[in-house]
Amino acid sequence: MNNAAPQDGLNGAARYCALVVLIVNVIMTSLDGTIMNMALPSVMKAMNATAASSVWIISAYQLAALTLLLPAAGAGDRIGLRKVYLLGVAGFTIASAICGIAPNLGVLILGRSIQGASAAGIMSCSNALVKLTYPKRLFGVGVSINAAVIAAASASGPSIAAAIMSVATWHWLFIINLPAGVFVVIMGSKFLPRNRMDVRREPVKITDVLLNMATFGLILVALQSFGQGASAVKEQIPANVALAMLVSGLIVGIVYWRRQLGLSMPLLPIDLLRIPIFRLSMCTSVTSFVSQTAAFVALPFLFLGIWGYSPARAGLLMACWPVTVVVVAPIVGRLIGRVPGGLLGGIGLAILAVGLALLATLPEHPDAIAIAWRMSLCGMGFGIFQSPNNHTIMTSGPAYRNGAAGGMLGTARLTGQTLGAAMLMLIFSVLPVNTGRGPVVALDLSAGMAAVAGIFSSLRLRYAPRTDADIASTHQYFEDVEPPTSGNACRIDS
Template sequence: MDTDNSAELNDPAGTVAPGEGVAGEDCRHEGLPTPRRYLALAGVWLALIVSILDSSIANVALPTIARDLGTSPADSIAIVSAFQLGVVISLLPMSALGEIITYRRVFIGGLCIFTLASVGCVTSHDLTELVVARAIQGIGGAGIMSVNGALARFMHPPRLLGAALGANALIIAAFGALGPTIASVMLALGPWQWLFAINLPVGAVALALAWRTLPESPKADRQLDLLSIVLNIIAFAMLLSGVDLLTRNPSGLWGGAVLIGGVIAAVVLVNRCLSQSRPLVPIDLLRIRLVRLAALTSVSTFTAQTLTQVALPFYLQDGLHFNLVQIGLLMTPWPAGVALAAPLAGRLADRVSVEALIGCGLLVMATGLSSLLWLSPGMELTAIAIRMGVCGIGFGFFQSPNNRALLSSAPMHRSGAAAGLIAISRTTGQILGAMLVAIFFRLFGHVGQSAIGVSALMAVLAALLGFARKSSGSRTVN
């Protein structure tokens, strides 16, 4: 495997020797010994499972929660939005904090916050209390999500990094798909509070395993940039709020003003980061061509995925007249395809060209999306399910190799920033995909083949970005 010559981009003063991290830490490591590595993996996976489930199970429970708390369905959406906002505003600060106090401490701290906030969700008596608890849950979830990739670099030897990221992708895909089913079963057996109460025993076990087994990492000799964190919170909060207000009322001046305020905060933040050697927004990493291409590929792919998965149920129900049970069955092959392909892709990423895996995988995904343009009323469920499975398999061959390429292209001492960049690229794509669905509804009053066509084009763009790495002169760091 090639080695990276890009570390000097992150160390203009020449204070870090080639192949070294902070304080001269040698990057040529072999990860944790077994069986400690497996116990650490179990702790990370349990934390990922509860954080992924909590991002999806609440959607199913919204009608039940709204009735129980005596609030309107429209207002209950805040239960989901609060969690998402907590995650988005915290991803970059948490990854920066991980480089300063170690990734282990941020992961454990995030897991503690997430678990304690679950107690707040269980004991909430009104919508306001639940929304606040969900926002705090999102902050804790960001602590888990922002550094798990960085921890992987210290837990596993370089030759197994792709396989480890593939296993993480499998966990995320499998439990993301199972979330609605698990929520439905739990709601049938008990009150909605059970959805959050389950986090307590699982979180406690994950915390015990993480505390005993997660590896330490070097500490960066710098302070947390509080002004950048404030600007980050303002920018993301105002951008998301402004877009939401504009989709609800396109002619409203308030939404436009909030959006402009968010753009200004974002510009100020980026301008501040340009002059820093280790900024909150990882501009230093984005100067590395492989990192930049991997991040852009991720944004484009998750935009295509989210646009399809949000728009397609509306198209299947309103345009093709399938019932809810059929729609649920038809949406399942996508995550099933991801779960099938991701572990294999992760292992292959440790052995073969990642640009080929990513580019070819995304072309498969684009082919699957394009085939969805020819759906028609009365079409066999099996034919549609196969198309969805093809999309999932293509997506699975993108995710693990792309994450591995981005992490491996960053110097070891910037692993936290690289992991944060993976998370923020994914989240940005998901937000853009949801925004496009709202725009299609505003422009046309429905979503259908046009939305799927845009998804296919985004997948083709992502594939081109994947293949573009072939000509890159940058190399990767283990």
Template sequence: MLAVLLAVLDYSVVNVALPALSQALKATSAASIWVVNAYQIASCTMLLPAGALAQRWGARRICLTGLGVLIAGSVGCAAARDITMLAAARIVQGLGGAAILSVSADLFRRLYPPAAIGRALALSSMTASIAVAIGPSVAAVVLHVMSWRGLFLFNIPLGLVAFGLGWRFLPRASGLASARLDLRAVILNALAFGGVLLGGDWLAHGGNRAGGLCLLAAGCAALAAFVTVERRREHPMLPLDLLGRPAFSIAALTCAMGYLAANFFMVSIPFALTRDAGRSVEEGGLLLTGWPVGIVLIAQVAGRLSDRLSASVVSSCGLGIVGAAYSMTAFIRPESSDFSILARFLLAGIGFGLFVSPNNRALMLAAPHARSAGASALLSLARLLGQTCGAMATAFVFARVAQDRTTVCLLAGAGTAWVAAVLSAGRAWLPAAALPIGRS
């Protein structure tokens, strides 16, 4: 869990520090955005290759290697003298974080018996969700007591502790010797996700439209070639065999949509609190703690429910609650009491906690045990793509909508959550042969 916390926290702490980074390194705002983009793109492009390597070498080795790379990247970030060096070190961090996240669910599946897998994944999901939610607060505290380099220095001792614990306790499992990594597929994977994410980000932030469309087209072409190449392989990096299973593909799409909705909320809510509700940055940060508190309060309950009830029930109810909370939050005003705002955030966190664990369990159990590494990598990829697309969509709304931007974003998040709830509920009508082990 400590490794997952570090991998996700590295993604979420930097946004708040961008003004301090750009000022200290004498970089433009546009250049400083690459400190965030470098980590996201590196993570997205590495998740599937890391999952494939875990299939061959074992999840334990990939997790420990990822921790080592993450620590090395943190050292590089802390020592960076300009924005280019920092972005390069963030790429290294992103590669390490992706290696950790690609095998986290696989390791939990190996550590816990099937009857307790829901509770195990609830702990993992709670850790990742809290890391996203507390990232801005952690960054604010660190920047208050030291320079921006402290954001990366604190990774080093925690990473070393996580490495030592992993070396001692993570289960050893032999990989599949025949599962070789195809360099051509790795390159196409990088071109596909890099092109799509760069093109989408360019268009979302009001960049050159022709350039953004060209990048998107190139990314889509590379993705088509990637899928064609993977279909011919016995052990594909992209788990097309798993995506062909309805229970797995519905869980993956529900995951992506749930995190897309969450980032509509997480990216726009600081503006809603300061501009619409008239709160200071400090007051907004305190109120926003309702989100992670709600996730913590419901985590173990959600884990137990996911081991007893279908994800089509529990996850769908959670997403319905999330949508209701987001829609109520869209209409906060200066006269709204702190208690009413906090209650909405608490409700959103409870709903999100109910959604994540049962859905993750359904996804992992929809895959054969021998394909756990690929399933774990695709789960992390769905989450990260949802987060990235949510951030892009929010940026697009802020760039194109003249008034009530935060209201539009929060209502869009609510609508996305409700659509995901309907999709999740559709699992109840899958034939028994399409369901995972146990219930989905």
């Protein structure tokens, strides 16, 4: 079936079939993250694993995903977004089967590593495929639906994990991915759009892939080691070794950056970072996810240790945040294209900052209503910000760099989440947790990071394109740097 995406998206039934495929996969991959966090204590107990070693069930996934996001995005721009996406789904499904039958911790960590590597292919191409599926006038709606589905899956993840584990072992948390993965591969091969690439393909060099993996891998492991050393988890890497890894990662990163400067399609998208609105959107995304992650990890300590709520009631109140995102995201999607993304992001992040600050001011035994409306306020702010920001990132560059833009979007999210978790653990290392002081300070800093993200977002108003001519002038940079060459034009991927 020929699903080569026209210049303005797919039409009719083809669009809805592609949308179903994308939504099913978003649900599968989003649930996997929240379910695994919920199931970690049970897996530790079943495998007689220590807390330090079990952390790698989560870390292996994050490490593989973060180090391979940009290479996967580069492959999507060169050999086809749909092809890389479906390979990622197939790999994720196979890895889920490996995790589901894992006899020991080592095999489970291996399966999680393969899941993370496969997720890199999915995350790097997902938003670009959404962009190819929708016409330009509806792309904002498509982005908002994607955000709403992710939020809904995140909110329902703990409940689904609890329901499965009440009737089956933890293995079934992975096995349930198999039918969804098979469905996506079969239906996606028929209905997902293909991307046209009309410029010469510059091959990805293995040296750049290795430098990318070394840069993000060394920095991620170092930051996680600092966090583990600051928390109750016994650190596995001495502090001086972790510091050396961090410095080495930064040095390798500088070498990697310099190698990319002269390339027309760099693996690290320096060409996109030269666009001011893209650069500011990336800063907005990283700082906002630092804020969200630190808050999400700090709040359970307050719910369970200070405010005196049961795990069930705490889970319901925590769900107020993502549930509000589900409600707000489609409404905001209708505003994208009518209201500048920088303005929507600035307003949303200001609301998020206020909500987090208000949570930090709650007394020792707050009532549920006081918590619920503050959590909902945070969700409203995050929902107003997220979709317009993702839309700006995906539309700031030319179409043939959609994969790179999607890769940077995923990289920003994972980087922010890693920094947020490390920041929280460092706070907990110097401030007491059992008195509530540490979590409250973490919420205050989260509010501050949300405010900084709002400033980055508002600065985008200087560069927001207002007419088609403005957009054309932005993309003209790329045409001047690397004009299309018909002799090396890329065919549609099959």
